Amino acid sequence: MKLTDIQPIQIIKDALDEFKGLSGLSVNQSKSEVFCAAVPAGLQAQILSILQFRLGGLPVRYLGMPLIAGKLSYADCVPLIDKITARISSWTGRSFWTVKIPQDCTWGWRKLLNLRPAARNLLSYEIGDGSRIFLWHDCWHPNGVLYQPNGHRIVLDAASSLCAKVSSVLHNKEWCWRPARSDDLVEVQSKLSLIQLRESDRAVWNLNTSGKFTIADTWQHLRMKQTEVQWWKLLWFPTTILKHSFIGWLAIKNRLTTKNRLLQWGIGVDPLCKFCSHQMEDREHLFFQCSFTNRIWKVIMALCLVSDAPADWKLLIDWGILHLKGKSFRASLCKVAWWATVYHLWLHRNSRIHGGAY
Numbered sequence: 001m002k003l004t005d006i007q008p009i010q011i012i013k014d015a016l017d018e019f020k021g022l023s024g025l026s027v028n029q030s031k032s033e034v035f036c037a038a039v040p041a042g043l044q045a046q047i048l049s050i051l052q053f054r055l056g057g058l059p060v061r062y063l064g065m066p067l068i069a070g071k072l073s074y075a076d077c078v079p080l081i082d083k084i085t086a087r088i089s090s091w092t093g094r095s096f097w098t099v100k101i102p103q104d105c106t107w108g109w110r111k112l113l114n115l116r117p118a119a120r121n122l123l124s125y126e127i128g129d130g131s132r133i134f135l136w137h138d139c140w141h142p143n144g145v146l147y148q149p150n151g152h153r154i155v156l157d158a159a160s161s162l163c164a165k166v167s168s169v170l171h172n173k174e175w176c177w178r179p180a181r182s183d184d185l186v187e188v189q190s191k192l193s194l195i196q197l198r199e200s201d202r203a204v205w206n207l208n209t210s211g212k213f214t215i216a217d218t219w220q221h222l223r224m225k226q227t228e229v230q231w232w233k234l235l236w237f238p239t240t241i242l243k244h245s246f247i248g249w250l251a252i253k254n255r256l257t258t259k260n261r262l263l264q265w266g267i268g269v270d271p272l273c274k275f276c277s278h279q280m281e282d283r284e285h286l287f288f289q290c291s292f293t294n295r296i297w298k299v300i301m302a303l304c305l306v307s308d309a310p311a312d313w314k315l316l317i318d319w320g321i322l323h324l325k326g327k328s329f330r331a332s333l334c335k336v337a338w339w340a341t342v343y344h345l346w347l348h349r350n351s352r353i354h355g356g357a358y
Helices: 007-023 041-051 074-089 107-114 116-120 152-157 183-190 215-222 242-252 259-264 283-289 291-303 313-323 329-355
Strands: 123-126 202-205
Touching: 007 041, 107 116, 152 183, 242 329, 283 291, 283 313, 283 329, 291 329, 313 329
Parallel strands: none
Antiparallel strands: 123 202
């Protein structure tokens, strides 16, 4: 486009308006930006006037954070932190654990709020003056969250309110509860001496000794743990090619859509292998008992100076676990060659079936 030619911009605008008329969907102008490079100010003004978009600047931002390939710094994250803080601050006077999910809540906030039951017992509090800690809904007492086992009855017995803070029963580092009117409240008050008062209120993440939240500790706590498989180092190593290892992972898990699996699902397909046309295609046949793929496998292993790699899939996995340990050049070369062979055989198999290539 010439710098003096504004017609293409008008064509874009007309196309957007036509799309709006046909679909009823329109561009959100408040979220749309135009990025210009070496464009005179006068032409920029014309473009913005036609499109009714804002003038944007690099880097491109989403939710206030720059979309960059490198690691985000704390300064990059400040706009998003400020937005989250402002949203939480709007709940002043209400406990995070009891606030209802708004009807207009975004998907991300809805997911976070739905995870509260899983996170509630992972967070406890150290008492300073108690002004930032909810009396009934936060975990600051040796008995845990006081509202959970006792319900609203204990709130009434204490002549308190659901939104009360710990500071309502703590003045100048001295507890000042009203006389207990129930056994539950007597038990609560009897354990107050076990609480060590601090200089200030502090939230403590219970999954590590530092008391600070980390994604790693939280993930390790929430995820379903299973026995570590021996073959994972065959797939995931420093010089791995990820797309090759992903197909290899599917092969090890026997999740590739081979013809025998399609038949099990009730899908009518020709069961014969597309390479040899003699036997039913399954994982074991494809890797590497088929006469065609077996020849390729032997050539690839010979190039890696390997002569004892089995053609039987299960025996091959056991062989790899035993012989391809460590980070040596030979082990890495054999693993890269192995999964590259699996990947390209699977790619070529799909081309034969779906694209008619031979």
